[in-house]
Amino acid sequence: MPSTPVAMSPTRASLKGFLATARKALLSPPAQRPKPLTFVVGNESADLDSLCSAVVFAYFRTHTPAHGLHIPLSNLPRADLALRPELQAVLHPAGLKPDDLITLCDLPREGLHPQDTRWLLVDHNALTGRLAASFSGQVVGCIDHHVDEGVIPHDVPEGQPRRFATCGSCMSLVLDHCKPTWDSLAASACEDGTSAAECDAQLAHVALAPILIDTINLTSKDKTTDWDVHATELAESKLASFESQSQSRSQVQTQPSAQEDAAPYNRETYHATLTTLKEQIAGLPYRDVLRKDYKRWTEGSLGLGMSTVVQDLTTTTATAGEGERGAFVAALRAWAGEQGLDIAAVMTVSRPGGVFTRELLVWGLSEAGVAAVGEFRRRFAEKLGLESWEGGGLDGGGEGEGEWRVCWRQKEVSCSRKQVGPMLREAMRESAKL
Numbered sequence: 001m002p003s004t005p006v007a008m009s010p011t012r013a014s015l016k017g018f019l020a021t022a023r024k025a026l027l028s029p030p031a032q033r034p035k036p037l038t039f040v041v042g043n044e045s046a047d048l049d050s051l052c053s054a055v056v057f058a059y060f061r062t063h064t065p066a067h068g069l070h071i072p073l074s075n076l077p078r079a080d081l082a083l084r085p086e087l088q089a090v091l092h093p094a095g096l097k098p099d100d101l102i103t104l105c106d107l108p109r110e111g112l113h114p115q116d117t118r119w120l121l122v123d124h125n126a127l128t129g130r131l132a133a134s135f136s137g138q139v140v141g142c143i144d145h146h147v148d149e150g151v152i153p154h155d156v157p158e159g160q161p162r163r164f165a166t167c168g169s170c171m172s173l174v175l176d177h178c179k180p181t182w183d184s185l186a187a188s189a190c191e192d193g194t195s196a197a198e199c200d201a202q203l204a205h206v207a208l209a210p211i212l213i214d215t216i217n218l219t220s221k222d223k224t225t226d227w228d229v230h231a232t233e234l235a236e237s238k239l240a241s242f243e244s245q246s247q248s249r250s251q252v253q254t255q256p257s258a259q260e261d262a263a264p265y266n267r268e269t270y271h272a273t274l275t276t277l278k279e280q281i282a283g284l285p286y287r288d289v290l291r292k293d294y295k296r297w298t299e300g301s302l303g304l305g306m307s308t309v310v311q312d313l314t315t316t317t318a319t320a321g322e323g324e325r326g327a328f329v330a331a332l333r334a335w336a337g338e339q340g341l342d343i344a345a346v347m348t349v350s351r352p353g354g355v356f357t358r359e360l361l362v363w364g365l366s367e368a369g370v371a372a373v374g375e376f377r378r379r380f381a382e383k384l385g386l387e388s389w390e391g392g393g394l395d396g397g398g399e400g401e402g403e404w405r406v407c408w409r410q411k412e413v414s415c416s417r418k419q420v421g422p423m424l425r426e427a428m429r430e431s432a433k434l
């Protein structure tokens with residue numbers, strides 16, 4: 001006799017159903033909301049890792065016994081979802097649309113008292129921006145692969161996660177943490193009729209996207225770790241069992257679901273599709289290029305903003321020919337003004353001729369910002385292998401002047417924003433002491 005009676009297989013929500021329930025809870029009148037309301041949020045760059053980690057962690061956390069509803073919050077305004085065309089390619093095989101995601105625009109303007117909320121952070125470990133002002137005191141745990149900023153207390157409340165590890169994608173840590181829950185759901189079909197295997201395949205697509213992007217399809221030696229390899233194996237095993245089930249079922253049944261219509265998962269194809277979409281910035285206004293993958297920090301009284309751009313500066317500023325460098329610089333100045341920055345930084349990541357290349361532009365826009373740029377150069381120029389970019393073609397001002405803009409080729413390509421951001425912040429702290 002098979003020993004899996006129906007009673008042992010409670011239903012669960014599909015991803016779509018889960019997001020609808022979370023939205024409903026958030027938008028219901030204050031008196032009817034769960035208390036506390038628990039959020040899972042990624043960082044403000046709102047890249048695939050942050051967006052997908054929040055959704056997947058909130059989903060599994062909600063489906064872990066003894067935990068209530070967790071609301072995944074996409075840390076960006078709704079309109080900015082459109083700047084991430086790769087997101088469509090992740091959400092589609094998961095049966096989702098960008099509209100299903102919950103963004104900063106969905107937070108109630110009134111009646112959301114900080115003391116009635118709890119926050120779990122993924123892909124960062126200190127709230128920033130608008131959320132920090134209200135909710136920093138309500139953070140109860142994190143799962144992250146960035147440098148520990150020392151904000152999350154070591155004695156988090158019982159049952160809350162406090163996990164740090166260096167790996168390519170935060171999602172890999174999320175899956176390691178949630179594997180028992182995921183495995184426990186293997187026989188649970190969804191309330192809306194989605195089969196367990198199809199729901200798992202949907203989750204797997206969302207989980208795999210950031211891991212493949214962040215590790216360059218598991219080929220980056222600098223970034224790929226065992227965490228990433230194991231997480232990929234776990235998610236792909238779910239896809240494999242869905243595909244084998246739908247194959248055997250399609251022999252007896254003639255009604256394929258939307259999922260079964262789609263081409264089977266292929267790691268290389270999925271990664272290539274996501275990469276192509278992610279690197280589409282041609283035609284975007286410079287302001288959108290600069291805010292598409294952007295992080296802002298406050299260090300003391302100084303503001304630092306850092307944009308990651310997925311094309312090199314020559315390509316980025318070549319869209320309309322002569323004069324475009326000036327237009328790019330003007331757009332960066334305007335963005336820095338809008339963001340209240342003392343230092344505006346741009347890091348490019350590209351592969352011209354197949355060679356992985358980084359460039360770094362750092363612009364001190366105030367006296368203190370200029371001093372910090374000098375300190376950054378003294379401390380880190382050698383470590384980062386900084387070399388003048390195109391004979392100083394984007395440089396301006398200088399140390400001791402009111403502004404200083406300097407652009408380099410960064411030969412030490414293993415250092416991403418994850419490393420260079422903290423270096424700039426260290427320089428800001430240290431130059432303030434002088």
Ligand SMILES: [Mn+2]
Nearest residue numbers: 049123169170
């Ligand atoms: Mn990340």
